[in-house]
Amino acid sequence: xxxxxxxxxxxxxxxxxxxxxxxxxxxxxxxxxxxxxxxxxxxxxxxxxxxxxxxxxxxxxxxxxxxxxxxxxxxxxxxxxxxxxxxxxxxxxxxxxxxxxxxxxxxxxxxxxxxxxxxxxxxxxxxxxxxxxxxxxxxxxxxxxxxxxxxxxxxxxxxxxxxxxxxxxxxxxxxxxxxxxxxxxxxxxxxxxxxxxxxxxxxxxxxxxxxxxxxxxxxxxxxxxxxxxxxxxxxxxxxxxxxxxxxxxxxxxxxxxxxxxxxxxxxxxxxxxxxxxxxxxxxxxxxxxxxxxxxxxxxxxxxxxxxxxxxxxxxxxxxxxxxxxxxxxxxxxxxxxxxxx
Amino acid sequence: xxxxxxxxxxxxxxxxxxxxxxxxxxxxxxxxxxxxxxxxxxxxxxxxxxxxxxxxxxxxxxxxxxxxxxxxxxxxxxxxxxxxxxxxxxxxxxxxxxxxxxxxxxxxxxxxxxxxxxxxxxxxxxxxxxxxxxxxxxxxxxxxxxxxxxxxxxxxxxxxxxxxxxxxxxxxxxxxxxxxxxxxxxxxxxxxxxxxxxxxxxxxxxxxxxxxxxxxxxxxxxxxxxxxxxxxxxxxxxxxxxxxxxxxxxxxxxxxxxxxxxxxxxxxxxxxxxxxxxxxxxxxxxxxxxxxxxxxxxxxxxxxxxxxxxxxxxxxxxxxxxxxxxxxxxxxxxxxxxxxx
Ligand SMILES: Cc1ncc(C[n+]2csc(CCOP(=O)(O)OP(=O)(O)O)c2C)c(N)n1
Numbered sequence: 267x268x269x270x271x272x273x274x275x276x277x278x279x280x281x282x283x284x285x286x287x288x289x290x291x292x293x294x295x296x297x298x299x300x301x302x303x304x305x306x307x308x309x310x311x312x313x314x315x316x317x318x319x320x321x322x323x324x325x326x327x328x329x330x331x332x333x334x335x336x337x338x339x340x341x342x343x344x345x346x347x348x349x350x351x352x353x354x355x356x357x358x359x360x361x362x363x364x365x366x367x368x369x370x371x372x373x374x375x376x377x378x379x380x381x382x383x384x385x386x387x388x389x390x391x392x393x394x395x396x397x398x399x400x401x402x403x404x405x406x407x408x409x410x411x412x413x414x415x416x417x418x419x420x421x422x423x424x425x426x427x428x429x430x431x432x433x434x435x436x437x438x439x440x441x442x443x444x445x446x447x448x449x450x451x452x453x454x455x456x457x458x459x460x461x462x463x464x465x466x467x468x469x470x471x472x473x474x475x476x477x478x479x480x481x482x483x484x485x486x487x488x489x490x491x492x493x494x495x496x497x498x499x500x501x502x503x504x505x506x507x508x509x510x511x512x513x514x515x516x517x518x519x520x521x522x523x524x525x526x527x528x529x530x531x532x533x534x535x536x537x538x539x540x541x542x543x544x545x546x547x548x549x550x551x552x553x554x555x556x557x558x559x560x561x562x563x564x565x566x567x568x569x570x571x572x573x574x575x576x577x578x579x580x581x582x583x584x585x586x587x588x589x590x591x592x593x594x595x596x597x598x599x600x601x602x603x604x605x606x607x
Numbered sequence: 608x609x610x611x612x613x614x615x616x617x618x619x620x621x622x623x624x625x626x627x628x629x630x631x632x633x634x635x636x637x638x639x640x641x642x643x644x645x646x647x648x649x650x651x652x653x654x655x656x657x658x659x660x661x662x663x664x665x666x667x668x669x670x671x672x673x674x675x676x677x678x679x680x681x682x683x684x685x686x687x688x689x690x691x692x693x694x695x696x697x698x699x700x701x702x703x704x705x706x707x708x709x710x711x712x713x714x715x716x717x718x719x720x721x722x723x724x725x726x727x728x729x730x731x732x733x734x735x736x737x738x739x740x741x742x743x744x745x746x747x748x749x750x751x752x753x754x755x756x757x758x759x760x761x762x763x764x765x766x767x768x769x770x771x772x773x774x775x776x777x778x779x780x781x782x783x784x785x786x787x788x789x790x791x792x793x794x795x796x797x798x799x800x801x802x803x804x805x806x807x808x809x810x811x812x813x814x815x816x817x818x819x820x821x822x823x824x825x826x827x828x829x830x831x832x833x834x835x836x837x838x839x840x841x842x843x844x845x846x847x848x849x850x851x852x853x854x855x856x857x858x859x860x861x862x863x864x865x866x867x868x869x870x871x872x873x874x875x876x877x878x879x880x881x882x883x884x885x886x887x888x889x890x891x892x893x894x895x896x897x898x899x900x901x902x903x904x905x906x907x908x909x910x911x912x913x914x915x916x917x918x919x920x921x922x923x924x925x926x927x928x929x930x931x932x933x934x935x936x937x938x939x940x941x942x943x944x945x946x947x948x
Binding site: 292293294295296301302303350353354357359361362363364366367378379380381382383411412414415416417442443444445449450451511515516571572573574575576577578581 | 645646648649650653671672673674675677678701702704705738739740741742743744745796797798799918919920921923924925926927928929930931932
């Protein structure tokens with residue numbers, strides 16, 4: 267668990283550096299090797315590993331626009347995910363998706379950049395598991411800003427009324443871009459939403475990965491045993507801006523300081539020391555994580571960019587006639603026969 | 608005001624400044640005008656669409672709302688029906704899906720269904736466009752979707768001068784107006800704009816009537832019809848073509864509903880050739896509409912036609928592919944050359 271948290275943190279730090287390459291001076295979001303928006307999750311790792319460490323590859327996770335830590339905890343292929351973020355041909359989505367839209371069917375991981383819209387597909391995955399009588403579960407991640415969205419609330423009802431194996435994990439980092447939850451959400455306790463839908467709700471009010479792990483065990487176990495859905499809310503702290511380039515002028519200094527102080531990784535490290543794990547061992551874990559991150563980024567950057575024409579591929583799995591994956595080849599025979607090869 | 612008069616005003620502004628100036632002046636003049644959206648208060652709008660409004664008008668009139676597009680866009684409809692003049696911002700047009708019922712069944716149809724006993728004097732502002740590698744859920748242009756559905760007026764400014772005049776009009780209009788601004792034109796610090804949209808803007812109020820296209824460049828050889836960002840790409844292409852001895856006329860539609868078919872037709876009667884350029888998907892869109900209206904009115908005037916739009920694929924993330932699908936100045940020039948042949 268600690269190793270995944272550290273990997274996620276180092277990964278985000280590395281991406282932050284890589285993202286800034288080519289963007290300065292005068293920050294330009296469309297410049298550099300990794301253009302577009304980049305939402306980093308440093309400070310939110312406990313919510314990812316605390317739940318995902320109870321999951322198997324056949325369990326489904328849907329993540330929102332801030333997905334890397336969850337992807338790492340779920341076991342998404344780090345190299346191909348990185349290649350995707352760098353827009354490479356060998357990326358998870360062949361360069362079509364980018365950082366907010368990572369799909370790894372090998373471990374049943376998917377993302378959406380539209381707020382709360384990962385919830386309904388998670389309900390669908392839960393429904394499939396129930397219909398097929400398997401014991402796999404589905405987990406939908408969302409931010410506290412997403413809990414006012416219809417897609418979330420409608421999903422809670424569906425999951426509850428059909429008793430589906432779904433866990434909704436709310437990462438409460440107090441902010442939805444510049445909007446603090448007290449100004450836009452009532453009531454603010456996301457886990458309390460569960461009450462209205464006659465399902466279990468629990469809130470872990472600290473950045474404590476061990477407490478999340480315990481709550482995650484219970485929620486995932488309940489779903490796996492056929493005992494229905496749970497809303498699990500976890501207090502986390504967003505250490506960075508909403509997205510890279512966010513001037514954060516809305517955010518009071520104290521809030522940033524609190525985020526720096528309440529660090530779940532340091533907290534877990536302290537716990538581990540108490541259990542007799544020495545600094546050397548922690549350092550080894552860190553080195554392993556750093557190496558893994560470096561390998562992934564180095565590999566990704568060596569990968570080829572897609573050909574421009576590849577933009578036309580993959581619109582359909584089964585392209586209708588007239589829409590082809592390939593440039594049409596007009597061999598004489600084909601042309602004479604009037605068409606299809 | 609003619610373009611000569613525009614030149615004389617001296618003071619230039621970015622498109623976002625010009626928009627905000629019109630909103631502020633309407634808010635000063637009429638207590639019933641208010642603005643709501645995500646991150647519009649403290650942040651000042653992710654795309655600088657409300658910079659400074661909170662300071663002058665306070666939270667009652669510049670309201671951050673929950674991430675609940677159905678609720679707040681629908682609330683704008685309700686407030687408008689109650690006689691207020693709300694402006695509601697949908698941060699990216701791509702998010703319309705979560706609230707489309709409020710937009711196209713309520714906002715757009717209530718006037719008609721009520722036999723005009725109800726009116727809906729609201730403005731829906733929204734950011735459109737790609738060119739910064741933000742992938743398929745954050746880069747769409749969707750002019751065609753909104754203009755296709757009856758009951759709402761659709762406005763697409765391409766310069767600061769137009770942005771201000773059209774915004775004054777939009778707020779004063781007794782019907783719902785969708786005001787679609789291209790991110791790349793706003794003059795945001797982190798997304799450099801081309802030079803074109805920053806134009807002289809008079810300090811005083813003025814309106815630009817809906818349904819009046821603007822001839823942004825006069826020419827005798829080919830008519831290029833476009834809107835939004837692509838006005839600037841077409842003008843750039845026209846400059847290149849001028850060196851090759853091709854004189855292109857560039858028409859900026861400025862509003863899609865109502866649509867100024869007359870100006871387009873007049874120009875085609877003069878040049879004989881038509882190129883329509885759009886950043887939206889090609890099928891069932893603006894290009895088809897413009898070409899068919901010219902063909903219907905005066906088929907004989909039309910010697911050659913080309914359209915340049917996004918092929919029917921979602922906007923891909925990776926740069927080579929995004930560049931391939933979003934028309935550039937060179938694609939426009941190529942199309943103009945081909946109709947000139
Ligand atoms: C339907 C929809 N509305 C608005 C947005 C723009 N948006 C992206 S992230 C975000 C804030 C999300 O806050 P929260 O859910 O708390 O997640 P966090 O960013 O804090 O992780 C907003 C408003 C969007 N992507 N989708």
